[in-house]
Amino acid sequence: MLRYVIAGLLAAFLGIAAGQLIAALWEPAYAPIAVVSSTAIDIPPAPVKEWAVQTFGTMAKFVVTVVVAVAVALLAALAGLVARRHPLRGALIALVVGLVGVLAGVARPGDGAAALVPSAAAGVVAAVALYLQVRWLQRTRTDPADPSRRTLLVGAAGLAGFGALSWVGANLLMNRSAAVASRLSSTLPNPTATAPILATDVQAPVVGMPPFVTPNDDFYRIDTAIVVPQVDAKNWSLTIGGMVDRPFTVTYDELLAMPMVETDVTLTCVSNEIGGPYIGNARWLGVPLWPLVEQAGIDPTSDQLISTSVDGFTAGTPVAALRDGRVSLLAVGMNGEPLPIDHGFPVRMVIAGLYGFISATKWLQSLEFTTYAAQQAYWTSRGWATQAPILTGSKVQVPAPYSTIKPGRTAIGGTAWAQDRGISAVEVQVDTGPWRQCNLAAVPNDDTWRQWWVDWDATPGWHTLRTRATDGQGVTQTALTADPFPSGATGWHEIRVLVE
Ligand SMILES: Nc1nc2c(c(=O)[nH]1)N[C@H]1C(S)=C(S)[C@@H](COP(=O)(O)O)O[C@H]1N2
Ligand SMILES: [Mo]
Numbered sequence: 001m002l003r004y005v006i007a008g009l010l011a012a013f014l015g016i017a018a019g020q021l022i023a024a025l026w027e028p029a030y031a032p033i034a035v036v037s038s039t040a041i042d043i044p045p046a047p048v049k050e051w052a053v054q055t056f057g058t059m060a061k062f063v064v065t066v067v068v069a070v071a072v073a074l075l076a077a078l079a080g081l082v083a084r085r086h087p088l089r090g091a092l093i094a095l096v097v098g099l100v101g102v103l104a105g106v107a108r109p110g111d112g113a114a115a116l117v118p119s120a121a122a123g124v125v126a127a128v129a130l131y132l133q134v135r136w137l138q139r140t141r142t143d144p145a146d147p148s149r150r151t152l153l154v155g156a157a158g159l160a161g162f163g164a165l166s167w168v169g170a171n172l173l174m175n176r177s178a179a180v181a182s183r184l185s186s187t188l189p190n191p192t193a194t195a196p197i198l199a200t201d202v203q204a205p206v207v208g209m210p211p212f213v214t215p216n217d218d219f220y221r222i223d224t225a226i227v228v229p230q231v232d233a234k235n236w237s238l239t240i241g242g243m244v245d246r247p248f249t250v251t252y253d254e255l256l257a258m259p260m261v262e263t264d265v266t267l268t269c270v271s272n273e274i275g276g277p278y279i280g281n282a283r284w285l286g287v288p289l290w291p292l293v294e295q296a297g298i299d300p301t302s303d304q305l306i307s308t309s310v311d312g313f314t315a316g317t318p319v320a321a322l323r324d325g326r327v328s329l330l331a332v333g334m335n336g337e338p339l340p341i342d343h344g345f346p347v348r349m350v351i352a353g354l355y356g357f358i359s360a361t362k363w364l365q366s367l368e369f370t371t372y373a374a375q376q377a378y379w380t381s382r383g384w385a386t387q388a389p390i391l392t393g394s395k396v397q398v399p400a401p402y403s404t405i406k407p408g409r410t411a412i413g414g415t416a417w418a419q420d421r422g423i424s425a426v427e428v429q430v431d432t433g434p435w436r437q438c439n440l441a442a443v444p445n446d447d448t449w450r451q452w453w454v455d456w457d458a459t460p461g462w463h464t465l466r467t468r469a470t471d472g473q474g475v476t477q478t479a480l481t482a483d484p485f486p487s488g489a490t491g492w493h494e495i496r497v498l499v500e
Contacts, residue, residue, distance in 0.1 A: 001081070003152060007133040008080020010159045011094055012072055015126025017166035019101070023118040024173035031174065032101045032119040037065045039104035072097060079130055087134040091127040098123010129159075172227065179230035183345050186233055186252075186338045191262035191285055198264075201442040204451035206413035208398040212441075212451065213264075214280035216340050222269045222278060222356065224378070229311045229363040233346040238330070242306070242368035245297030252346050255330065258287045263327055265447045266417055268390050270355035270379075271484045275395045275493040279417065281448050284350050285333030290322045292330065293367060302369040304386075306377055307349055307361040315361045316377030317351060318387060319369070326420050327352040327447055330364070352447035353420025355388040355488060385487035392418040392477045394426055394452075394469035394493060401495040407460050412438075413453035414467060414493075422446030422472030428454050429466040438467075446472055458499040466494040 016032055023031035041064050044052070056063045075097050083090020101119025108115065140151075202212040233252040241247035262285045269278035293305075298319070305317045322328055329350045332339060339345040344362025351359035357379045372386055380386050394416035399405050416423045422443070427435040441451035470476040481491035 004080040004084040005077045008076040011126045011130035012076035013163045014129045015122040017163040018125040019118040019122030020170035021166045024170040028174040030115045036104045083134045091131040094126040175230040178232040182233040192259040193261040195262045204441045204453040206411045206453045219280040239366045243299035243302040266449045284331040286329035286331035289328040306368045308366045309363045314377040391488045392471045394467045404498045415449045416469035417449035418471035423450040425470040426452040
């Protein structure tokens with residue numbers, strides 16, 4: 001008996017998972033669960049609905065889904081029991097349950113015949129799955145050796161695992177497409193404070209230099225997410241709380257309605273090695289963070305702002321840094337587009353001059369004022385620093401490391417950065433020669449990297465090219481080498497090239 005009930009339940013599970021998966025690949029709005037539960041919500045008369053909303057509040061829809069799920073499970077069990085004697089009749093019940101989903105689709109205005117397909121497919125898959133399972137159970141039964149418990153368990157677990165995988169896959173796909181759709185439909189407002197159009201002189205006149213603005217697709221990506229969070233902007237909100245007098249919440253639309261600024265900021269990862277690639281520059285559009293959160297009335301003894309992502313990642317930003325007038329944004333736009341999903345859609349933080357792990361939370365969900373004594377953020381609890389200003393850095397990018405170039409007049413070029421302080425000088429040393437001052441390209445502000453270049457009369461043989469930068473406060477990069485852990489790598493970048 002029990003094995004037939006289980007066969008019925010497994011068949012229904014496989015069928016629904018198949019229907020969800022087909023809908024996920026095609027049109028998430030037609031997912032059997034969504035279609036049936038939203039129609040079921042419409043069925044009860046108005047007084048019943050009012051009572052339900054009053055009793056269950058925002059859980060009302062969930063309660064309806066549970067009721068539908070229980071009903072489907074009971075019918076599936078019944079189908080299994082009937083199939084024990086009459087496999088075809090049992091399969092027919094499964095098919096009829098699928099028909100209910102089809103009817104629910106018909107009842108919904110405006111969707112057309114396509115809305116029926118995933119539910120119909122769910123019914124067919126459930127019917128076939130039930131029929132095949134029952135035939136298998138009966139065939140093995142007439143065998144001299146009744147199938148062992150083990151065989152049954154393995155079979156059932158296999159089917160359940162297959163269904164669960166399809167189900168999880170369907171959910172991931174549906175979330176993904178909801179996030180993609182909401183990103184595509186998001187129209188960014190015009191900034192009230194516009195960054196100047198970048199003149200060509202931000203680019204050093206040297207062939208082979210990276211672009212001053214990093215294209216979104218080339219922008220480095222660092223996060224702890226195995227599966228990138230897929231957030232539907234419609235459902236997004238940000239809460240500002242903790243040690244404040246007046247906690248509050250903002251939605252995506254409310255944020256978009258606030259005055260926006262646009263500005264260029266270079267992000268850098270603390271784990272970037274000397275000469276490493278984890279640095280990128282973009283034009284961000286967003287709401288100034290500090291003036292907004294200040295409205296909550298912040299307790300003066302709070303020294304840390306913990307920002308949390310929808311995936312649980314946290315960053316701890318020093319409140320003192322936020323107070324000092326530097327650029328801090330709740331960013332919604334990156335290089336003229338809504339934030340790419342990989343870079344934190346719908347909203348991320350961007351704070352000039354602090355490494356990303358303490359300042360640049362993507363898929364932002366909450367901001368909580370607290371203290372370092374009370375709470376540790378994700379990387380800090382793993383030993384990384386609490387105070388992590390971006391250290392002055394520079395790298396040689398032209399010529400490429402270990403490349404071979406022709407003797408004679410050529411150019412050495414690269415970038416240097418000291419976000420929030422700016423770059424005032426860059427020097428280059430060839431082998432053990434004198435340090436030479438480089439030309440500096442223009443910059444829109446002190447928060448971006450700065451390109452530099454210098455002419456070089458290259459003589460045959462192997463050469464070492466070394467660089468060091470001086471920030472806007474006159475402090476030159478230290479020659480002392482340090483690993484990225486716990487607060488950023490130090491030392492001068494050098495490369496080798498062959499001239500011949
Ligand atoms: N949610 C979330 N935000 C995050 C991280 C993360 O792991 N999860 N990593 C941070 C780190 S260490 C860096 S350097 C920057 C990188 O931003 P990017 O991936 O857009 O370049 O994001 C920060 N924001
Ligand atoms: Mo980072």
